[in-house]
Amino acid sequence: MATASLVLAPTPFSRSRNSKLSLKKPSILLQRFPKASSHKPFSSRLRPPSSRPPPGGPAIPAARFRFLVACDDDGAKSKGLIPPRSAGADGGGTAVGFPNVLGILHLAASLGIILGADKFLKQAFAAAAIKFPSALFGMFCVFSVLMVLDYVAPSAAMGLMGFFDPATLFIQRWLPLFYVPSLVVLPLAVRDIPAASGLKICFILVGGWLASLCVAGYTAITVRKIVRTEMIPAEPMTKPSPFTSxxxxxxxxxxxxxxxxxxxxxxxxxxxxxxxxxxLLAATVLGYMLGSGLPSNVKKVFHPIICCAFAADLAALAYGYFSRSGMDAVLADYLTKVSSNPGAGDILMGFLGSVIISFAFSMFKQRKLVKRHAAEIFSSVIIATTFSLYSTAIIGRAVGLESTFTISILPRCITVALALSIVSLFEGANSSLTAAAVVVTGLVGANFVQAVMDKLQLHDPIARGIATASRFSFMDFTYFRMIPL
Structure with missing residues (x-):
């Protein structure tokens, strides 16, 4: 028994006798195909040669493909193969936005272990009166364990990496939020800073960033000319899922x-x-989501971190106005720095130690690249960091900046979590100013780093990656993945 197929073949435009464009009615063609028992299925005849199963091999399910059969004015059939849209077609390694129940439990377990380890190390170091940053010690411990496992049992190292993947993706997705509280309470932090001192601080931050960029970039180029190491591609990094409606x-x-x-x-x-x-936490998160969705040209001026801080300050202003408590009181509640009475900023900054520990997994993933380019990375970062610390102190004294402010912005080239640990070693330092200085330096770099490196003729991918990360520690360098910026 023959089977019938109804094919709707629209023809968009044609010319009538009076040479005017007119729409033609779709032509309906009734086709008859041979019996399925005597011929191959219709779907298999439409497959391209590359998708047909080899002789004796397993058949490819027809459900994996969708077909369109169109007919032109003459009734000739044109065949087109349209593969179904896969879940990760657009993601390119993007994580799933809505995990299932097991995924949520997996995330809670992996993230909880990192947070618990960070809290345990903080308490242990405080009890032993150790001034060394506890999170940095934890990062080195995790990295050492991964390296030992990779040497003894590589499958165990990969299994451990896979277990903590949800936690590292979570931290990577929300990373800017953990730096925002210092910007939100910036109106309180700068209130006691004279205008002249504020201008000096801005000069040191912007000028120091440019100088550190040059030192790191040209040092990397010089070392690369000496060692002549060929560049290898970096390991692909999984992208966090985009925010959903x-x-x-x-x-x-x-x-x-x-x-x-x-x-x-x-x-x-x-x-x-x-x-x-x-x-206040919801306002901060909403600001980050909205800022992340802005066009790229708008982000150059209105960075998502700025949008995030602006949203939180706007919420504080609105609540202070309607409750008649004032914006200053609300900002004081945003970041209390009291563990028994935390605010939204305390919750967010509580992840900073976990951020440091999670660097171990990124370093391990890029271990081959870091080992291959160790000479360029470590020499450039050590020289640039030393230059940044000493130049900040020297310029601060030269321009007459108060010693407390100079100490507060001294670790401007280090990531926020470590900068706060370092500045806590000095008495009288303003930790809010320290965090704000680090974040502002990062914002300046994010907006102008590509244009400045082009002007400085820094075209080498390794040099560009090191120069971009020059305001951080070497751990942040692994996040740039050696791609040309």
Missing amino acids: VELWAWTAIYILTFILALVSPIALGTSARTCLPF
């Missing part, structure tokens, strides 16, 4: 409901800081 609306609902709750009952959760925590 469901997440956006969920955080919006949290913000509205908790904002109203705080207005109705300012101490509904025990203290004003705890009551303000949900809506």
Whole structure:
């Protein structure tokens, strides 16, 4: 018994006798195909040669393909193969946005272990009166364990990496949020800084960033000319999943409901800081989501971190106005620095130690590249970091900047978590100013680093990666993956 196929073949435009364009009606062609028992299935005859199964090999399921059969005016058939859209077609290694229950439990377990290890190390170092940053020690321990496992049992090292992948992706996805609290409370931090001192600090930050960039970049080029190491491609890094509309609306609902709750009952959760925590945290997250979705040309001026801090400050201003408590009081509740009465900023900055520990997994993933280019990386980073620390102190004294402010911005070339640990060793330092100086330096670099490196003729990918990461420690260098910027 023959089977019939109804094919709808639209022809878009044609010319009529009066030479005017007119739409033609779709032509309907009734085709009859031979019996399936005597011939190959229709789908197998439409497969291209590369997709047909080899003789004696397993058949490819027809459900994996979709076919269109179109007919032109003359009734001739044209065949086209359209593969179905896969879940990761556009992601290119992008993580899934909505994990299942097991995925959520996996994330909670892996992230909980990192957070627990960070807290345990902090308490142990504090009890032993050790001034060395505990998170940095934890990072070296994790990296050492991975290297030993990779030498003894590589499969165990890969299994450990796979177990902590959800945690590292989570940290990578929300990383800018952990740096934002210092910018949110910046109005309080700079209130006691004279205008003249503020201008000197800005001069040191911008000029110091440019000088460190030059030192790191040209040092890397010089060392590369000496060692002549060929560049190898970096290991691919999984991209975090983009933000979805469901997440956006969920955080919006949290913000509205908790904002109203705080207005109705300012101490509904025990203290004003705890009551303000949900809506201030939601405002910070919403600002980051909206800032991340801006066009690339807008991000050059209005960076997502700036958008994030602006959203949190705007929420604090609105609540301070309607509750008549004032913006300063709300910002004080945003970052209390009291573990028993945390604010939204304390929750976010509580992840900074985990960020340092998670660097171990990124370093291990790029271990071959780091080992191959160790001479360029370590020499450039050590020289640039030493130059940054000493030049900041020398220029601060030369321009007459107060010693407390000079000490506060001294570790401007180091990532926030380590900078706060270093500045805590000095008495009288302003930790909020330290964090703000590091973040502002990063914002300057994010907006102008590519144009400046082009002007400086820094075209080597290794030199560009090292120069870009010159304001951080060598651990952040692994995040740049040696791609030409």
